[in-house]
Amino acid sequence: MDNQIIYLDNNATTRMADEVIQAVSEALVIYGNASSMHGFGRDAAAAIEQARHQVASLIDCDPSEVVFTSGASEANNTVFNIFRDKIDLGSKRNRIVTTTIEHPSIIETVKFLKSRGYLVDEVPVDKTGRVDLATLKTYLGEDVALVSVMTGNNETGTIQPIEEITKLVHAVGAYMHTDATQAIGKIPVSMKDWDVDYMSLSGHKFYGPKGIGVLAVKKKVPFETFIHGGHQEGGKRAGTYNTPSIVGIGVAAELAEKNLESESKHLWHLREMLRLGIVQTIPNVVVNGNQEHCLPGTLDVSFPSAEGESILLYLDLDGIEVSTGSACASGSLEPSYVLLASGVDIELAHGSIRFSFGHYNTEDDVKYVLQKLPPIIKRLRELSTR
Amino acid sequence: MDNQIIYLDNNATTRMADEVIQAVSEALVIYGNASSMHGFGRDAAAAIEQARHQVASLIDCDPSEVVFTSGASEANNTVFNIFRDKIDLGSKRNRIVTTTIEHPSIIETVKFLKSRGYLVDEVPVDKTGRVDLATLKTYLGEDVALVSVMTGNNETGTIQPIEEITKLVHAVGAYMHTDATQAIGKIPVSMKDWDVDYMSLSGHKFYGPKGIGVLAVKKKVPFETFIHGGHQEGGKRAGTYNTPSIVGIGVAAELAEKNLESESKHLWHLREMLRLGIVQTIPNVVVNGNQEHCLPGTLDVSFPSAEGESILLYLDLDGIEVSTGSACASGSLEPSYVLLASGVDIELAHGSIRFSFGHYNTEDDVKYVLQKLPPIIKRLRELSTR
Amino acid sequence: MNNFMSQWVYTPIVKDHFMNPRNTWREDEHFEADGVGEVGSLACGDQMRVAIKVKDDVISDLRWLTYGCASAIASTSMMSELAIGMTLEEAYRMTPDMITTALGGLPDHKFHCSVLGDKALRAAIDDFLEKQGRDNPFKKTIAKVICECKNVTDIKIEEL
Numbered sequence A, B: 001m002d003n004q005i006i007y008l009d010n011n012a013t014t015r016m017a018d019e020v021i022q023a024v025s026e027a028l029v030i031y032g033n034a035s036s037m038h039g040f041g042r043d044a045a046a047a048i049e050q051a052r053h054q055v056a057s058l059i060d061c062d063p064s065e066v067v068f069t070s071g072a073s074e075a076n077n078t079v080f081n082i083f084r085d086k087i088d089l090g091s092k093r094n095r096i097v098t099t100t101i102e103h104p105s106i107i108e109t110v111k112f113l114k115s116r117g118y119l120v121d122e123v124p125v126d127k128t129g130r131v132d133l134a135t136l137k138t139y140l141g142e143d144v145a146l147v148s149v150m151t152g153n154n155e156t157g158t159i160q161p162i163e164e165i166t167k168l169v170h171a172v173g174a175y176m177h178t179d180a181t182q183a184i185g186k187i188p189v190s191m192k193d194w195d196v197d198y199m200s201l202s203g204h205k206f207y208g209p210k211g212i213g214v215l216a217v218k219k220k221v222p223f224e225t226f227i228h229g230g231h232q233e234g235g236k237r238a239g240t241y242n243t244p245s246i247v248g249i250g251v252a253a254e255l256a257e258k259n260l261e262s263e264s265k266h267l268w269h270l271r272e273m274l275r276l277g278i279v280q281t282i283p284n285v286v287v288n289g290n291q292e293h294c295l296p297g298t299l300d301v302s303f304p305s306a307e308g309e310s311i312l313l314y315l316d317l318d319g320i321e322v323s324t325g326s327a328c329a330s331g332s333l334e335p336s337y338v339l340l341a342s343g344v345d346i347e348l349a350h351g352s353i354r355f356s357f358g359h360y361n362t363e364d365d366v367k368y369v370l371q372k373l374p375p376i377i378k379r380l381r382e383l384s385t386r
Numbered sequence C: 001m002n003n004f005m006s007q008w009v010y011t012p013i014v015k016d017h018f019m020n021p022r023n024t025w026r027e028d029e030h031f032e033a034d035g036v037g038e039v040g041s042l043a044c045g046d047q048m049r050v051a052i053k054v055k056d057d058v059i060s061d062l063r064w065l066t067y068g069c070a071s072a073i074a075s076t077s078m079m080s081e082l083a084i085g086m087t088l089e090e091a092y093r094m095t096p097d098m099i100t101t102a103l104g105g106l107p108d109h110k111f112h113c114s115v116l117g118d119k120a121l122r123a124a125i126d127d128f129l130e131k132q133g134r135d136n137p138f139k140k141t142i143a144k145v146i147c148e149c150k151n152v153t154d155i156k157i158e159e160l
Ligand SMILES: Cc1ncc(COP(=O)(O)O)c(C=O)c1O
Pocket: A011, A012, A070, A071, A072, A073, A074, A103, A105, A150, A152, A153, A154, A179, A181, A182, A202, A203, A204, A211, A213, B238, B239, B240, B241
């Protein structure tokens, strides 16, 4: 194994930007309790408000709409809990609508809610993983409280038409949530333009710290606290402020906003370079997801007759780190539920590999993969029962 | 104002230990996703397992019983949610018992549950803030699902007889939770000896990082996921692993275990030195809480005719950082609910100041406070309507 | 860290009045008050007492005591500076807004602390007029403010 590590698993998590590491390290000493009145507390509070502005600027919302959470998983759970509570309290709108390809933090929340008798519909997607507006419309009605559709998929990169969906959702008087976790820093994201009511994101997906995320909540939309306790975040989310990580996500947001255009180009360039290289050098491959509406940097490929985990481990031996199916499914033998939900053949769904690029990847990385990958696939196919 | 800062608000949050800062900084580069199979992912997973062992050793439980959360607030919410869910599913045990002096993350959860029709009793405490076992007994019966009593109070430091309480709780077949957040690193804490079923703690209270905590869950006791999603923590808590902070809480746990005895002595010494100094130099003061069963390092004092916020801010101008009532109440007009619940006079409850010591405090700090505090109280009393 | 250093919780003027409160009523001082007013209670967490001297229906001098937070101390101190030299009518019409403005602002949740100061002043004027056996010409024109801070709403403030 080379000493060189080619990290192509940026949709799972990213390396923190040097600027973020620097800021977090400095903030480790801002240890005051941001809820306290004394000097240390005030320093922490000021640092937090700065971060709130940085995040708000990135996603185009008001700073007062930013609620810091422990990550996108908590943010997603929080949104569903709001409407669970409204339904418990007797709301006539007692139905939640989402899709079959959401992140597990929504899929599993839905499973739980259904098992407890709540009405949740999961709208199917087309072959490319896209929500069809006409299909979605058939699920919408006066009984719908919340619609939740992710901005871009973590596995295939497929982007949903959030602005159009939101119009349909608001037309029936329901509220709209989008999990924008994978889109941040890769495509322009705007609470205001899209007019969504709730948006989730997670720091470590865009070179910020882990364990910190945001639920953006538009003014005057329903809210119910998920983690009850102290008065932090205006009573919306309890828990002593995680000042260093909040400072970190703020700096990451500022970088993401500044670099958006160049980053987006960079990621798309590497992704396309790899896609073309694979298609040209390896016979019989299937590129998954929507190729027109796709997050830059995500390339999901199925290699029929070669199994995903084997490919992953061979690549790992060559110092290339990728993911099979969704990162969360790793360690399990389940085929990708995202691909299955998109109507992809079960065999293809088993053998998918996700390459996901980040800021620190280079053309050399792609060249290295294009040198190592074809013989691996060839070898596995020769071994395979076909 | 001197440049010197005397930080006496360690019950709110502590400064990270140098060893922890070091470990967290190094772990910031272990950026792999601990759920992934590739090399970086494995490094992260190993670091997490080590931290799990360190925490388990500190609180005397099995490493598999440690569930990492975003803090004690989330841990406390999680425990109550487990039993809420059991009650929703029709459990005959449909009552939760707790006390009037828990942390807001329990008090507010209880308020929420009551507002939704759940049965929750809050056991009163005596003048010193202690739960009386005979009183508690009258609340226990076959319909009780969960009893939650904190180990040591954040405001007065009063310690509860958790081992004895747990015996009573188990005798009626209920489960026992204790919020040990304030006790960690100050007194010996043992899941096994006390036989509690659930225990909460938070990293930043014992020189670890903020935004990371633990819910310890004994094997074979009820569990229901609070944050649904990925399969992290054996499905018990979703969200990408916060590797650096987990490493940090592990190192903090190891330090806390190693230093427990000397730390406990150090904190008690400074606390008593300050208490005696105050009592000797300032007329008409009331020391709150139980003086026999008290967390070392916590000293809560009421100064009649001097208002809490004014004292706090005059001390702040002298570079001394303390807290009034509970940290969460800052900026609000509420007198300390902990003192009120202990039957302390409302006027005294308004003017309480919490001095809380930590590892980095010295005798010189106490001397400095004893030089600055008496004139402040004198001055405020002269200004006061009396 | 230095980027954030360190505005104090309140404005510099509040800080100054908190640190050096003006016109406080020293116990050893022989202040012969023509009227004394008191509002709030220790149980509420804030109590204020204002004493005035009146010459030709002008407030010639004023002393005060307060049990309260930093905002309450600063507000009362500022009130005392504003009030001295005012006619009784001007003083009676002093609003919490004038006090907070003069202080360079107070956080929203501290607004009621400034309400207490001018209420105590009005109580002192009431007391003065009553002791003189005079009619109170101001009372009718001014809506009553309720003591409890929690009941001080914007509308009630505007009614002043
Ligand atoms: C689309 C999407 N939503 C939510 C999450 C959850 O983020 P976190 O694990 O930081 O809570 C992830 C990543 O894991 C994701 O890709």
